[in-house]
Amino acid sequence: MSKRTAVMAALVPALLATTVGLTPAHATPRAPAAVVTLTYDASAAGPWSDSIAQAVRNWNDAVHNVRLEPAGSSGSADYVYEATSGWPEATLGPIFPGGYGDVQLGQQAVNEGYDATRITAHETGHILGLPDDYSGPCSELMSGHGPGTSCTNAKPDAAEAAQVDSNYAAGLAAAHRPRHQVVIDVWSGRTRTGSH
Numbered sequence: 180m181s182k183r184t185a186v187m188a189a190l191v192p193a194l195l196a197t198t199v200g201l202t203p204a205h206a207t208p209r210a211p212a213a214v215v216t217l218t219y220d221a222s223a224a225g226p227w228s229d230s231i232a233q234a235v236r237n238w239n240d241a242v243h244n245v246r247l248e249p250a251g252s253s254g255s256a257d258y259v260y261e262a263t264s265g266w267p268e269a270t271l272g273p274i275f276p277g278g279y280g281d282v283q284l285g286q287q288a289v290n291e292g293y294d295a296t297r298i299t300a301h302e303t304g305h306i307l308g309l310p311d312d313y314s315g316p317c318s319e320l321m322s323g324h325g326p327g328t329s330c331t332n333a334k335p336d337a338a339e340a341a342q343v344d345s346n347y348a349a350g351l352a353a354a355h356r357p358r359h360q361v362v363i364d365v366w367s368g369r370t371r372t373g374s375h
């Protein structure tokens with residue numbers, strides 16, 4: 180934790196300085212905010228690497244105010260993808276540069292028959308600040324396991340993309356947020372009973 184804190188302390192002023200430096204002196208106050216670049220580390224995601232690459236492409240194709248890119252080094256990443264044996268879970272963002280997000284790509288959801296790329300794109304949606312909407316249609320990413328295992332859609336719909344663009348519309352000016360919560364997704368169509 181102390182190492183990351185040190186990295187953040189070093190990174191945030193550098194990013195802010197860069198943003199200020201890019202703004203021309205004669206820019207109007209209404210100039211659009213710079214695109215926010217979020218970096219990720221997938222070095223611990225093992226078999227999910229293809230799904231991560233596709234999910235990232237899908238998000239980058241759909242939104243304009245934030246861009247996802249592999250981190251130059253794992254210690255500098257704004258969020259991480261990691262393979263786990265449990266249920267998928269993710270930090271509920273929006274995550275900003277210098278913050279910390281964690282996506283756990285849980286094998287248990289794949290074992291239940293859900294599409295790995297849809298799972299990855301859904302969990303990435305949490306990083307970008309979208310909540311779950313399990314009752315939504317397959318055309319939504321954030322409906323998650325709701326539409327069942329036959330749903331393999333891994334692209335956000337227009338409303339989801341618009342919400343993410345809105346979350347990042349102010350650029351780095353919106354970066355100071357309260358502590359994030361973690362969303363745990365049980366990707367299962369089974370009815371849960373008992374006290375488990």
Ligand SMILES: [Zn+2]
Pocket residue numbers: 301302305310311323362363364
């Ligand atoms: Zn979810």
